[in-house]
Amino acid sequence: MHMIRFPALLSLLASVFCGASLYAQGTVVVPPEPKPAVTYADIADIVLQNCLGCHSADVAFGDVVLDTEENLKSLSKQASVALKLGVMPMGDEGFKDTPDGQLLIAYLDSLQSLVYADIAPILQTNCVSCHSGPTARKGVRLDTEAFAIQNASRALIMLGEARMPPRKPSFKASDDGQLLLSWFQNPLPTPKPVTTPQP
Numbered sequence: 001m002h003m004i005r006f007p008a009l010l011s012l013l014a015s016v017f018c019g020a021s022l023y024a025q026g027t028v029v030v031p032p033e034p035k036p037a038v039t040y041a042d043i044a045d046i047v048l049q050n051c052l053g054c055h056s057a058d059v060a061f062g063d064v065v066l067d068t069e070e071n072l073k074s075l076s077k078q079a080s081v082a083l084k085l086g087v088m089p090m091g092d093e094g095f096k097d098t099p100d101g102q103l104l105i106a107y108l109d110s111l112q113s114l115v116y117a118d119i120a121p122i123l124q125t126n127c128v129s130c131h132s133g134p135t136a137r138k139g140v141r142l143d144t145e146a147f148a149i150q151n152a153s154r155a156l157i158m159l160g161e162a163r164m165p166p167r168k169p170s171f172k173a174s175d176d177g178q179l180l181l182s183w184f185q186n187p188l189p190t191p192k193p194v195t196t197p198q199p
């Protein structure tokens with residue numbers, strides 16, 4: 001019995017992981033298409049046509065160079081904001097509403113995730129007074145990136161249950177509380193800065 005079922009299960013799993021269609025008892029089960037992520041390859045031409053005239057290594061207005069994937073990623077936050085405000089591409093306010101503009105914004109936004117630098121000031125204001133150095137309450141330090149990452153899962157529980165900061169149950173629902181909560185769920189370090197080539 002096991003000898004028969006086990007390989008069948010394996011091949012089923014294999015086809016799931018390969019994203020292939022499933023063939024079960026003669027019927028074809030097509031898994032739902034996952035929403036495709038926008039990749040750099042999808043938007044490289046859009047950047048070339050709409051941005052690089054002013055943001056290449058040769059012509060870098062505002063010291064902004066967007067000519068490689070790395071450079072674009074390191075400025076994704078600023079670029080997304082500038083696009084949504086309609087200030088970039090300079091002189092083309094309507095670009096953000098075009099299909100190309102929408103695709104570029106979707107790509108830039110998909111790169112956004114909270115990193116330590118985004119929430120460090122919130123920790124500083126709301127937690128660090130009681131959670132720093134050798135006198136940290138319960139020995140839980142939140143005063144450096146490494147300690148904050150190390151203690152994120154415990155902090156997630158305390159904030160999730162609105163038990164920290166003490167006697168401030170409303171903090172959890174505030175904007176800062178929500179940002180902190182999502183960082184504790186996925187405590188990413190601040191990325192190392194990418195150096196852009198100077199023109």
Ligand code: HEC
Nearest residue numbers: 050051053054055061062064075078079082088089090091
């Ligand atoms: C016609 C020239 C021109 C084009 C095209 C252009 N920019 Fe700019 N961009 C500028 C100039 C000039 C500045 C510097 C503005 C300043 O310092 O106030 C700038 C600054 C920026 C900045 C930094 C300023 C900020 O708001 O943080 C970003 C990011 C940026 N551009 C992104 C883009 C992107 C993305 C595109 C393409 C979708 C683009 N730009 C197209 C001229 C241009």
Ligand code: HEC
Nearest residue numbers: 126127128129130131137138140154155158159164165166
């Ligand atoms: C006013 C001082 C104070 C502030 C501000 C404060 N805490 Fe605490 N924290 C305490 C005390 C006291 C304890 C020990 C409480 C206990 O044992 O019940 C504690 C315990 C903890 C623990 C350990 C719980 C465990 O046993 O696993 C975590 C994690 C924690 N706090 C996270 C935070 C976070 C996150 C913030 C900011 C949002 C914060 N604290 C703000 C005083 C504070």
